[in-house]
Amino acid sequence: MRGAVLYGPRDIRFEDRETPKIVDPGDAVLRLAATCVCGSDLWPYRGLQQIDGPTPMGHEYCGFVEEVGSAVKSVKPGQFVVGSFATSDNTCPNCQYGYQSSCIHREFMLRAQAPFLRVPLAEGTLVPTPDGAPPDDIVPSLLAASDVLGTGWFAADAANVKPGGTVVVVGDGAVGLLGVLSARQMGAERIIAMSRNEARQRLAREFGATDIVAERGEDGVSRIRDLTNGIGADSVLECVGTQESMMQAIHATRPGGFVSYVGVPHDVTLDGAKLFFTHVHLHGGPAPVRRYLPNLIELILNRNIDPGKVFDLVLPLEQVAEGYRAMDDRRAIKALLLPQAA
């Protein structure tokens, strides 16, 4: 088969790779219906995160179970499944506490920008759709559940979004936009999306944003304060991962309010004394997508939500390099890749 491999800054290649097979008895091998490029893939693509030699890319996936290892009972060949970007046994104390992305057996997925994918800990990681193969038009939304929707949902949950609350979303990438959708689903009354990009502003409104703030940094914070009686928001979702976005999020939050952060922070440091006097709650980390998957799959299959709208570019997998370029240039929010006959 052929899949995507990153060789260095802006050097992504579509090339021959070994077709995966069962290695451990707990594995499954999937034939992917769709995969995609993640905002987090852009960090190493831009050379802002070190890689150790050529690195097979991709960690978002859904598709059909092709084969399972001898220990896998609850997941069966032929099923359509969605899995998290982090594997989990779903039985350890961290999983049972709802933090499957800190499972004591966790591995972070790679290699999903390919037609076939080996998934370790298949029983604890994969969730089958209840009624067999889903309609084609719903596949993008199920793919989104694998990471960006699950992460946006965690962002809203970790920021304690409640019915009637005021929410700010910092970041207009796919995760931020789906943070808006999630906050709406959780009953937020007011959702302020921070974005200066017209297409993304439009999608934010479609997903439930009530206000748009185009300013950034301290100007953005001032605008949020103007919109919240000078106090700040109840819940702020930080969906970027830079020092500026983190400080913007913290300063836009009311004392006693909640800040979540769901993208790996890059060169972010927090001053303990300053954080102390903001009085915010802070929670984040790799989203425990597995916790939310059954609910998210149900919402998608019932057509209550349509997170697949974040995919504004659809390409055959062999054009993966164009997917990276379009996202790097911010020409696309998120690129869906179809493995087809690759």
Added chain:
Amino acid sequence: MRGAVLYGPRDIRFEDRETPKIVDPGDAVLRLAATCVCGSDLWPYRGLQQIDGPTPMGHEYCGFVEEVGSAVKSVKPGQFVVGSFATSDNTCPNCQYGYQSSCIHREFMLRAQAPFLRVPLAEGTLVPTPDGAPPDDIVPSLLAASDVLGTGWFAADAANVKPGGTVVVVGDGAVGLLGVLSARQMGAERIIAMSRNEARQRLAREFGATDIVAERGEDGVSRIRDLTNGIGADSVLECVGTQESMMQAIHATRPGGFVSYVGVPHDVTLDGAKLFFTHVHLHGGPAPVRRYLPNLIELILNRNIDPGKVFDLVLPLEQVAEGYRAMDDRRAIKALLLPQAA
């Protein structure tokens, strides 16, 4: 009158100061029944926190209302009152949200190591005891409610202590010890106090600690992991404010668990990426003592709790310098000061 003034490192003087009087219509002037030295007073006392010239010290107080300003209706001369170290109007959005220590009119109290004290925002700051003057033996506990008990209680609350939970308390000062007491009141099943001081270990056990860990830093973290099946505690209360204690607290917490921090952090910085992968909740700040005061006063008056035990040294106010010395040397946990005829 005479009160305590800090002139520089380890130079605390008991000297003439103007007797306070009503300045604003919202003020009250109290005749203090007791005051004390706080662990946080030791930072400037040790020269680790800058002061701008001679600084009247003290922010913990309880006593009798001597006089009130023209706007003060609900607090009356003759009442016995307890107040927080932070003033609050108790009506602004931050107060109503339960964060009175971020009241938009907040002032941090000073000048309480004295026989008389002016308290601004008296109606929102002071809580009278329901049945007049309390018995003498209960005054130390009411004084503790003014800061260290309220702060320990906030530490337990902010760390999400729940019935049946496993709690770690980092720091064996008065706040940490009262964090133990608070966690016990909130129903924690297991409370691990970190202390290497025998007298403090004893008081921790008296307040409800089930385990003592004497090791610190990474050794301390290893011991906590050993005691929690390798996973970490549900709730960890950071009651010191140094880089070491903060990292000890974070690393002793399970993924998805809760860390509170309630002492002003001194030269503490948090690495965003490292914090991200710990998966902890983090919340802290100046304790909103006012939120808890009515409940704490009731628990004390009913003799359900005896937080006054943290005062293991009682001195006439004029010996305030000895109070600082004893705490600086860790000969005393906390020094109670009696204004008497000073």
